[in-house]
Amino acid sequence: MIRLSTRTLFVFLAIATLACSFANGAEVLVNGTLEASASPTNWTLDNFITDEPDLVVNVTEQIGGASEFDEGLGLFIRPFAGNVGTYAGENYAVNSVLSQTVNIAPGRTYTFTGSARWQGDGDFDTNDGFSGGVEFLLPESPSDPDMTGEVPSPTQTYFQMEFLDANDALIGDPIRFDLKDEQLNDNLWLDHSVSGVAPADAKRLRVSAAALDMVDNVSAQAAYFDSFSLRDNVSPTVERLQNANLDTLGAPLGFDVAEVRDGADTLIGFRDFANHTDDGQQGLWLRAFAGGDGEVSQTVNAAPGAQYEFSTWSR
Known part of the structure; x- marks a missing residue:
């Protein structure tokens, strides 16, 4: 298993990708584009x-x-x-x-x-x-x-x-x-x-x-x-x-979201203005002014010996 996470004190998290070289660069993450809307918990x-x-x-x-x-x-x-x-x-x-x-x-x-x-x-x-x-x-x-x-x-x-x-x-x-x-x-x-x-x-x-x-x-x-x-x-x-x-707040489909400092209320929403790509609809907005930081993570199955590359956009 691989657990991938991004922790941040700043504002926008858009597209996250995890590609495996043994699978011809196939996408491994679920909802890596963050396009699947989050439901309230x-x-x-x-x-x-x-x-x-x-x-x-x-x-x-x-x-x-x-x-x-x-x-x-x-x-x-x-x-x-x-x-x-x-x-x-x-x-x-x-x-x-x-x-x-x-x-x-x-x-x-x-x-x-x-x-x-x-x-x-x-x-x-x-x-x-x-x-x-x-x-x-x-x-x-x-x-x-x-x-x-x-x-x-x-x-x-x-x-x-x-x-x-x-x-x-x-x-x-x-x-x-x-x-x-x-x-x-x-x-x-x-x-x-x-x-x-x-x-x-x-x-x-x-x-x-x-x-x-x-x-x-x-x-x-x-x-x-x-x-x-x-x-x-x-x-x-x-x-x-x-x-x-x-x-x-609910996490995006496939992801877990946690406040690093409990009660920080860092993650505020799944917002349209936090989107990165032209054909996308939304991304995650993380509020620096809340005084805490958040963690967005997903755990996926992994193959021994395979090389993985995790990338994301932030602003």
């Missing part, structure tokens, strides 16, 4: 393009600026991700689904809550801001080439609960709350909740926060999620979710 995060699900797209970033409260982390959702960078001019619809599955007890009432904030001018009639909070897209949107102002927004944004049996098969229909019923594009945080009673044969519960078919609406248009919670009516003070506040 204990959560599953799926980012994908509606019509091109195999393409990598940076829809969601776990960053400090997306937190509902000071000092925390939250999710920054980029509806324009299918029309910038690598995908400039493509105008792809993009999706972000955050989920976590937990064990539950049948017969209890479970309530899933979370907070959202959508950018915009706060006036529903102007159709300004996040595509999930408008009825029609702005005339300047690339989805409205004739600039009619009459193109309906395709975006759906919701919180959802799904009760599962012992085989993780869905029981009944999902319980879903459409955030657009309450949320406005007014840059204000708003709490939402969805509740349901666990069926007699329910063993697990999957909760989700989803933003589907988001498109570029040209103005300030980001969405933010934070401050999730799952409680039941029997033990209402007990938090059922792990990392409910999203403050524990």
Whole structure:
């Protein structure tokens, strides 16, 4: 086995590669380009393009600026991700689904809550801001080439609960709350909740926060999620979710991330501006001003006698 790591006190870590000369320079690392998005610890995060699900797209970033409260982390959702960078001019619809599955007890009432904030001018009639909070897209949107102002927004944004049996098969229909019923594009945080009673044969519960078919609406248009919670009516003070506040950062796919000094909070996110290559979407941003350093590592199988070369870009 080989363990490769990079420790740094500075800012950007982009592409890491490990090539083995005995295998004609074949890439050995998993996700060496760091293009596979990190999920917050204990959560599953799926980012994908509606019509091109195999393409990598940076829809969601776990960053400090997306937190509902000071000092925390939250999710920054980029509806324009299918029309910038690598995908400039493509105008792809993009999706972000955050989920976590937990064990539950049948017969209890479970309530899933979370907070959202959508950018915009706060006036529903102007159709300004996040595509999930408008009825029609702005005339300047690339989805409205004739600039009619009459193109309906395709975006759906919701919180959802799904009760599962012992085989993780869905029981009944999902319980879903459409955030657009309450949320406005007014840059204000708003709490939402969805509740349901666990069926007699329910063993697990999957909760989700989803933003589907988001498109570029040209103005300030980001969405933010934070401050999730799952409680039941029997033990209402007990938090059922792990990392409910999203403050524990997830490592990039295939890698381990550690603070060299515990509590340094060095690694802040998987960011688009930390990308190195023209066809890439993202890289790791390490914060020197946090007063600590971080370690990013991956362990791979190795062949005795083989020569390995580890390289990475940093700025």
